[in-house]
Amino acid sequence: MYKIFKAKVIDNLPLNKKNYLLTIEPLDPISEPSPGQFYMVGTGNSFDPLLKRPFSYFRKTAQAIQFLYTVKGKGTAQMKALKPGDGMQVIGPLGTGYPKPPKGYIPLLIAGGIGIASLFSLAECLTKKPSLIYGSRCKDDLLILNELEKLGSELITCTDDCSFGREGMVTDVLTNFLASPSSKGTSYMIYACGPKPMLAAISQIALDKHIKGYVSLEENMACGFGACLGCSVKTGKGYKRVCKEGPVFPIEDIVW
Amino acid sequence: MKGLDCPLAHSRPDIHRDSEVNSVFDSIQIRSRTIQSLTTTDYSMDLSVNIGKLKLKNPVMTASGTFGYGEEYADFVDLNLLGGIVVKGISLKPMEGNPSPRICETPCGMLNAIGLQNVGLKTFLRDKLPYLRNFDTKIVVNILGNSVQEYVRLAKTLVDTGVDGIELNVSCPNVKKGGMTFGIDPRSLAKLITAVKRTVSNTVLITKLSPNVSSIPDFSRVAEDAGSDAISLINTIPALSIDTETWKPRLANVTGGLSGPAIKPIALRMVWEASQAVSIPVIGIGGITNTLDALEFLLAGASAVQVGTGNFLNPKATIEIISGLVAYLRRKNIQTIGAIIGGMKGTKSCHNPDH
Numbered sequence: 001m002y003k004i005f006k007a008k009v010i011d012n013l014p015l016n017k018k019n020y021l022l023t024i025e026p027l028d029p030i031s032e033p034s035p036g037q038f039y040m041v042g043t044g045n046s047f048d049p050l051l052k053r054p055f056s057y058f059r060k061t062a063q064a065i066q067f068l069y070t071v072k073g074k075g076t077a078q079m080k081a082l083k084p085g086d087g088m089q090v091i092g093p094l095g096t097g098y099p100k101p102p103k104g105y106i107p108l109l110i111a112g113g114i115g116i117a118s119l120f121s122l123a124e125c126l127t128k129k130p131s132l133i134y135g136s137r138c139k140d141d142l143l144i145l146n147e148l149e150k151l152g153s154e155l156i157t158c159t160d161d162c163s164f165g166r167e168g169m170v171t172d173v174l175t176n177f178l179a180s181p182s183s184k185g186t187s188y189m190i191y192a193c194g195p196k197p198m199l200a201a202i203s204q205i206a207l208d209k210h211i212k213g214y215v216s217l218e219e220n221m222a223c224g225f226g227a228c229l230g231c232s233v234k235t236g237k238g239y240k241r242v243c244k245e246g247p248v249f250p251i252e253d254i255v256w
Numbered sequence: 257m258k259g260l261d262c263p264l265a266h267s268r269p270d271i272h273r274d275s276e277v278n279s280v281f282d283s284i285q286i287r288s289r290t291i292q293s294l295t296t297t298d299y300s301m302d303l304s305v306n307i308g309k310l311k312l313k314n315p316v317m318t319a320s321g322t323f324g325y326g327e328e329y330a331d332f333v334d335l336n337l338l339g340g341i342v343v344k345g346i347s348l349k350p351m352e353g354n355p356s357p358r359i360c361e362t363p364c365g366m367l368n369a370i371g372l373q374n375v376g377l378k379t380f381l382r383d384k385l386p387y388l389r390n391f392d393t394k395i396v397v398n399i400l401g402n403s404v405q406e407y408v409r410l411a412k413t414l415v416d417t418g419v420d421g422i423e424l425n426v427s428c429p430n431v432k433k434g435g436m437t438f439g440i441d442p443r444s445l446a447k448l449i450t451a452v453k454r455t456v457s458n459t460v461l462i463t464k465l466s467p468n469v470s471s472i473p474d475f476s477r478v479a480e481d482a483g484s485d486a487i488s489l490i491n492t493i494p495a496l497s498i499d500t501e502t503w504k505p506r507l508a509n510v511t512g513g514l515s516g517p518a519i520k521p522i523a524l525r526m527v528w529e530a531s532q533a534v535s536i537p538v539i540g541i542g543g544i545t546n547t548l549d550a551l552e553f554l555l556a557g558a559s560a561v562q563v564g565t566g567n568f569l570n571p572k573a574t575i576e577i578i579s580g581l582v583a584y585l586r587r588k589n590i591q592t593i594g595a596i597i598g599g600m601k602g603t604k605s606c607h608n609p610d611h
Binding site: 226 | 322328329331344352356357358359361364366417516517518547565568569570571
C-alpha cells in the first residue's frame with residue numbers, strides 16, 4: 001500500500017461559483033480511509049504555492065476519492081483549474097478519524113459550511129442514521145443537499161441570512177434541537193466540523209449539557225504526517241498535532 | 257534549464273522534469289533491486305563523505321526540525337538509505353512550543369515559529385533513540401539550551417549513549433532565550449563550542465550557524481577556531497507575513513523563520529562563503545528539494561547537505577536526491593562524490609567573499 005501516491009483527475013465539477021467537487025483516481029494501490037481522515041493534495045507543479053493542502057475526503061469508492069472544496073486562496077485556485085486527465089501527487093489517508101458512537105448513543109452531526117465534507121463520509125457509513133444539522137452563510141453555500149437527502153437522516157438546514165432552511169446559526173438550531181421534547185431522554189454523541197468559532201460554541205453547549213462528542217479541527221499544515229509540528233493545537237494534555245492525534249478530538253480536550 | 261534562477265522555473269521534487277532523475281526514481285520504485293545496489297558496498301560509485309571523524313555513506317542528511325524523530329517518515333523512506341538523520345532539537349526539559357498558528361506559506365517558501373517543541377532529553381533517550389538505532393544510518397542530535405552548562409549536559413548525556421554526532425543549535429529565531437543569543441555573539445559562541453567540545457572530544461561536533469549575522473566567514477572561523485568539527489548552515493531567516501484582511505501577523509509569534517526554495521540562493525551564497533573561510537567540512541542547508549539543488553551546494557563547497565522543508569513537500573525527497581546523485585555521477589562519468597565538492601568553476605574574477 002502506498003501512503004504517497006500518484007492520482008489522475010477524473011472530474012472537477014463546479015457546484016456553484018466557489019465550491020467544487022474533485023474526483024480523482026489513485027494510480028497506485030492505497031489503503032482504505034475511515035471517515036474524518038484526510039489527504040494532503042498536491043495540485044501544481046511549481047513552488048508557488050509550495051505546500052500540499054489538507055482535505056478531508058468527501059467520499060471514497062472502489063475507484064475514486066472525492067473532495068469537496070471551497071476556492072479560498074492560491075492552493076484552491078490552482079485546484080479549480082485542474083482538468084480531467086491531470087496528474088497529481090497525494091499523501092494519505094492521514095490522521096485519526098471519527099470514533100464510532102458507543103452503544104446507546106445517537107449520533108448528532110453538526111456541519112458548518114465546507115465542514116460538511118468530512119461529516120458526509122461519516123453519515124454515509126453510520127449504520128444508525130444520524131441527525132444532521134447543517135448550516136452556512138447563505139443558500140448557495142449549502143452543498144450537495146440532494147445527496148444528503150438520499151442518506152435518509154433527519155436533516156435540519158439553516159442559513160445566517162435566512163435564504164434557506166431555518167434562520168440563524170447551527171448553534172441556535174442545536175440549542176433548540178436539544179430543548180425539543182423529542183430529544184428528552186436521548187443520549188447524543190456530537191460530531192462537529194466547521195469554522196473554529198462554531199466549534200468553540202458547540203463545545204461550550206456540549207460541556208454545559210454534559211453531552212459527549214468530537215470536533216474535527218483545521219490548521220495550517222506543512223507536512224500532514226506529524227513531522228513539522230506546525231498544526232499543533234492546545235489541549236488539556238498539552239499541544240497535540242491536528243494531523244496526527246487529530247484532526248478529530250474529543251470535545252472536552254480542546255482549549256479554545 | 258540551468259541558468260534560470262527563479263525557483264518557479266525549477267521542477268518540483270514531486271513532479272520531476274529532469275528525465276534522468278525521473279527514470280532512476282521510477283526504476284527504484286519498480287525494482288527494489290536498484291535500492292539494494294545503493295546500499296551494498298560493491299557499488300562502483302563512492303557516495304561516501306566524511307564530516308570530521310563521522311563517515312556518511314552518502315552526503316544526504318535530514319535537517320533538524322523537519323524530520324521529527326525519524327519514525328514520522330518510516331511510511332515513506334527506508335531510513336537505512338540516508339547518509340544521516342538529524343533529529344528535532346532536544347532540550348533538557350520538554351518544551352511545549354509556541355501558540356498556533358505556527359506556520360504560514362509565503363511565495364516559494366514558508367514561515368515557521370514552532371518554538372522548539374520537543375519531548376525533552378529523558379523521553380528522547382527512552383522512547384525515540386532506541387527506534388532510530390534500528391537503522392543503518394548516522395544519528396546526529398541537535399541540542400539547544402539556555403546556558404553553556406545545559407548544552408554541555410545535553411551533549412555529554414547523548415554522547416554517553418553513543419549517538420554519532422551533536423549539532424549545536426545556536427540559531428533558532430523563534431525562542432526568547434538561548435538559541436540565537438549564542439549564534440550572533442562571537443564570544444559566547446566560542447565559549448559554548450569550546451566547553452561542549454571539551455566534554456565530547458571523541459564525537460563529531462557540528463555548529464549550526466545563523467544566517468542572521470554580519471559576516472558568515474567571521475562566524476565560520478569562530479566555530480572552527482573554537483574546535484567545532486564541522487559547521488552547518490543556514491538556519492531559517494527571520495521574516496514576517498501579514499494578513500491584509502485582519503491586519504494581524506499570520507503567525508501567533510508575529511515573526512517566524514523563512515525556509516524553502518525562496519531562501520536557496522541566499523543559503524548557497526553563504527555556504528560558498530563559509531567553505532572559502534574554513535577548512536572544516538561545511539554542511540549545506542536551505543531550500544534543497546531535488547538533486548540539482550543538492551549538487552549546487554556540493555559544488556559551492558558543502559561536503560554534505562541537509563534536506564529540510566523539502567521533506568514536507570515530498571517526504572521521499574531525500575532518497576530521490578540520493579538516487580539522482582548516482583545518476584548524475586554516472587552520466588558525468590565521475591567515480592566519487594568527493595570530486596564534485598567545491599568544484600564550482602570560474603570564480604577567480606569575483607570579489608573575494610572573505611573580506
